[in-house]
Amino acid sequence: MAELKLPVDEKTIREIRVGANLELSGRMITGRDAAHKWLIEECREEILPYLEGTVIYHCGPVVRQNPDGSYTFVAAGPTTSIREEPYQADVIGQYGLRGVIGKGGMGQKTLDGLGKHGALYLHAVGGAAQVLARAVKRVENVFMLEEFGVPEALWVIEVEKFPVMVTMDSHGGSLHDEVEKKSEQELERLLAVS
Amino acid sequence: MTKEQYVDSFVELIRRASTELPPDVVAALEQSVGKEEKGSLAESALNTILDNVELAKERVAPICQDTGTPVAWVSYPQGASTRLLQAALEEAVRKATELNYLRPNAVDSVTGKNTGDGSGRGIPHVHFREWDDQAVEVRLMLKGGGCENVGIQYKLPDSRLGAGRDLEGVRRVVLDSVVQAQGKGCAPGVLGVAVGGDRVSGFEESKCQLLRPLADRNTDAELAELEERLLREGNELGIGPMGFGGETTLLGVKIGVLDRLPASYFVTISYMCWADRRAGVRIENGGDPQWLS
Structure with a gap:
């Protein structure tokens, strides 16, 4: 399994293809439905340094606040990415993201955006909230906690060996398209008999 | 009290x-690992799932x-x-x-x-x-929520799928629902199916079916056969864990029947993720x- 350090440059990203197993280390940020809408509708300067060159993780974590005021991720698996399809390509372009982590894959608009800007779609194992929370070493900062609540806030986190699979790349490759096409063919075969 | x-x-x-997966589901996931190609993303996903199940129990966390x-x-x-x-x-x-x-x-x-x-x-x-x-x-x-979002209700007949108002029609729409869900319901999943009822009772019954242990055999011989066939054919679709492709798309299919009005024939499917x-x-x-x- 290859390790990928965050933040990362475009050249490195363009060398990675669909089917790769990666372990991410470094800084990333979480963001889901409310965050994506907010990032597009109210471009916020102060958050820029936390997005540039890194990845956004579609995740609504369970978070514990410790007696000293710091936070710990208790459970942190991915949420379904397709809901961010209207926003994702623009968020990648506008904030200089190098990737997206989520589950279920995304559509053509995002795939085009990955190609245009040089970014990856990284699939985390859905439901694997403990394995993924274990890889979160530190919560560095949080945005919009009061307004959006715990699951929807933007959490800046430091991760170590965070496991993901590349299922969409910057060369138009999408494992999701491949699997869908193949399953449709199989369905046709199964429906040909009764 | x-x-x-x-x-x-x-x-x-x-x-x-929230923190302990039922033993029959864990056993089904363990059996699935061996069916996947060595070094495949499917195998890797299943291993991560099993690590996660163990870790959740140990940490008493979701x-x-x-x-x-x-x-x-x-x-x-x-x-x-x-x-x-x-x-x-x-x-x-x-x-x-x-x-x-x-x-x-x-x-x-x-x-x-x-x-x-x-x-x-x-x-x-x-x-x-x-x-x-x-x-x-x-x-x-x-x-x-992810698996709830891929739940679906069909109204038979369905001309797109050539599904009439009989168990063959049920088979056709259930397989279609699995293709539509792809990996988005966090495959491998369990299907709860309700044949008949109305729009509300159909979903209720489909969820009720999910309470049955995976090994539970339908008391109706015809439905038991359909459950087994759908499990086998669902896995032939090749969607695999998380939709990465592979042998394990479903862990179980459970079917319940409600009576219906002459005018309606609903087939309702609730998808339960591997975290069953x-x-x-x-x-x-x-x-x-x-x-x-």
């Missing part, structure tokens, strides 16, 4: 459901961060107060949320604000039925709670 006693048992019930909608089926003896049981379940959800067994998971649909305590209008969702037994029994399911979180408890007056698997 006081409300507080019920609350304590229900918090423990939620803890078990298997999945989406701790789902708590759906409870409560059987109660004559004379028991359903209002008290409902209040106890709501209180237990709030306590379990405080203890981080559940995520604050209830959002006001108009304002978009999270209620913050895990409970809300219609959450938890509780079904009551009176029975002859003197005990209270609660079957709890934590139904995640269900737990049960039986409480007899004055006795200790008995945990059901």
Whole structure:
């Protein structure tokens, strides 16, 4: 399994293809439905340094606040990415993201955006909230906690060996398209008999 | 039994459901690993899932961060107060949320604000039925949002799929639902299917079917055969764990039947993710709670 350090440059990203197993280390940020809408509708300067060159993780974590005021991720698996399809390509372009982590894959608009800007779609194992929370070493900062609540806030986190699979790349490759096409063919075969 | 006693048992019930996967589901996942190609993403995903199940139990922490909608089926003896049981379940959800067994998971649909305590209008969702037994029994399911979103209801006949109003029609739409879901319901999943009923009772029955253990064989021979066939054919679709491609798309298919109006023929499918979180408890007056698997 290859390790990928965050933040990362475009050249490195363009060398990675669909089917790769990666372990991410470094800084990333979480963001889901409310965050994506907010990032597009109210471009916020102060958050820029936390997005540039890194990845956004579609995740609504369970978070514990410790007696000293710091936070710990208790459970942190991915949420379904397709809901961010209207926003994702623009968020990648506008904030200089190098990737997206989520589950279920995304559509053509995002795939085009990955190609245009040089970014990856990284699939985390859905439901694997403990394995993924274990890889979160530190919560560095949080945005919009009061307004959006715990699951929807933007959490800046430091991760170590965070496991993901590349299922969409910057060369138009999408494992999701491949699997869908193949399953449709199989369905046709199964429906040909009764 | 006081409300507080019920609350304590229900918090423990939620803890078990959220942090410990039922043994039959774990066994089914373990068996699946060997069927996948060595070094494939499918194999890797299943291994991560199994690591995660173990880690959640060890840490007494949620298997999945989406701790789902708590759906409870409560059987109660004559004379028991359903209002008290409902209040106890709501209180237990709030306590379990405080203890981080559940995520604050209830959002006001108009304002978009999270209620913050895990409970809300219609959450938890509780079904009551009176029975002859003197005990209270609660079957709890934590139904995640990702898999709930891929649930679907078909109206037969369906000309696109060549599905008529018979079990062959049911087979056709169920297979289509699996293709539509791809990996988005967190495959490998379990399908609860209801044939017949109306739009509401169909979904209710489809969820009820998900309470059956994976090894449970349908008492109706024809339906038992269809369940087995759909499990086999569903896996032939090749969608695989997380939709990465592979041999394991489904862990089980369970079918229930309701009568219908002459004008309607609904087939309703609820998809349960691999994190098939269900737990049960039986409480007899004055006795200790008995945990059901």
